[in-house]
Amino acid sequence: MQGVLETREVQSPALESNPLGDPARRKLTVYLPPGYSDGDQRYPVVYFLHAFSNSGSSWTNTSAFTLSVPERLDALITSGQVPPVIGVFPDAWTSLGGSQWINSDAIGRYRDYLVKDVLGFVDRTFRTLPKAASRAVLGHSSGGYGALVMGRYHPELFSHLGSHSGDCYFEYCYLPDLPKAAGALLKAGGLEAWHQDFKKRSRETKPRGEDFAVINILAMAAAYSPKKGEPLNLELPFDPQTARLKLEVWNRWLVHDPVRFVPKFLDAFRKVKSVFLDCGTRDEFNLRWGTRILAEEFKASGVELRHEEFDDTHSGVSYRFENSLSFLIPKMARE
Structure with missing residues (x-):
């Protein structure tokens, strides 16, 4: 990689005394683009939300013959396909396997952890552009679901959303x-x-x-x-x-199903500047159909949308982040 990965730790007040007794101190992986250490430029930030049964460290796991998501982000930047950004990979692992990136009396306040503790730490620690137009949040599966949750509750923080095979249409x-x-x-x-x-x-x-x-x-x-x-x-x-x-x-x-809450909270989603949705046509969890419903809702709302389908299943599709990043990053404000 031409950029660098740094590992920091975040003490999260939101996760202290959580019902499962999971750690409130979490590792945070941060990607810094080439040239970050050479100047005083500020950068847009992309937040990557991991899937259920994964953790923040899952993003850097190596797999034979393919690239990790940080490596794909680095390749897009170094080739000039997208302008440089900071990438943030928070950890929301729980002893039940995941949090859905929401606040729950049974799990803990993981939405607050992201939008207060992680986001605040990143803006204090790195040269970010601390405004919604310069922030994107995206993920796969439960992470894609989490990105939609952020659009519902926090369009004042994130103007760009990406959901890869996100949980939706619960039936x-x-x-x-x-x-x-x-x-x-x-x-x-x-x-x-x-x-x-x-x-x-x-x-x-x-x-x-x-x-x-x-x-x-x-x-x-x-x-x-x-x-x-x-x-x-x-x-x-x-x-x-x-x-x-x-x-x-x-x-x-x-009530928590995106095919229900997106149309209910369209006023919030209309504040978002761009949305990327995709899903494999052979997704084992039938997420293709909920994603299609969401695409119809976003089109009706007037939000700038890209919706794609591809011939694959649910897992092992990290290559799809190249599509979402290529769509979202150029739309992020750089000043």
Whole structure:
């Protein structure tokens, strides 16, 4: 790489005393473009939000024969395809696998962590352009979902959004996993018994393939339907004995569905200057359809949008960040 990666640590007041007891001090990876150390220029900033079951350090993991996202960003800058920016890779890992980048009574205040603690640290520490028009936020899967959350709540902070295969249209992306989770929890003797066994197995060997559907649903319940006093402080959207859908709980999930909150909060999204959406046509979580719905909503709102589909599945698609970065970065204010 021609640019450099730095690792810092951020002490997050938002995460102190979080319900899961996860660390409030987090590592933060920052990409500085070529020439950063040679002058006093200020730069736009791109915030990268990782997916469920990943962490901030996942962005720099090497994979045979391909490039990491920081390496792809560096290549775009050094080739002159996009102007230089600072890249920020925060860590929102939790002991349930993720946070959805929202504030939750069962997980912690991860939206506040990003927009107050991480953003504040970055603007104090690096030569940024500290305004919405010079900030982009984007991610994949739960990270793409998080980018849409930032557009809903914080258009005063982020003017450019990118969602790669972001969680949306919950009937298609989550409902298929509910009976799988119900069966595993019933077999284990309940939520707490399953979770204790899962943690033990994961430490001693590794999770099983079928564990993902269960921990995914538990994490989403913690994000969308927290309830203090219940096991793990969450309420499941189904009856544990019959898997019958609990509509009053499921409806609490749907409030958090982008296909519902984007049209409801169009006034906020109209303040955003550009949006990039994409999804693979073979996405295993059926996210193609929710992404298409979102594209229709954004087109109707008048927001500048690029919506793309590509022939691939859900995972292993980090190469798609070249498309979003090439679209969003040139639109970011540079003064």
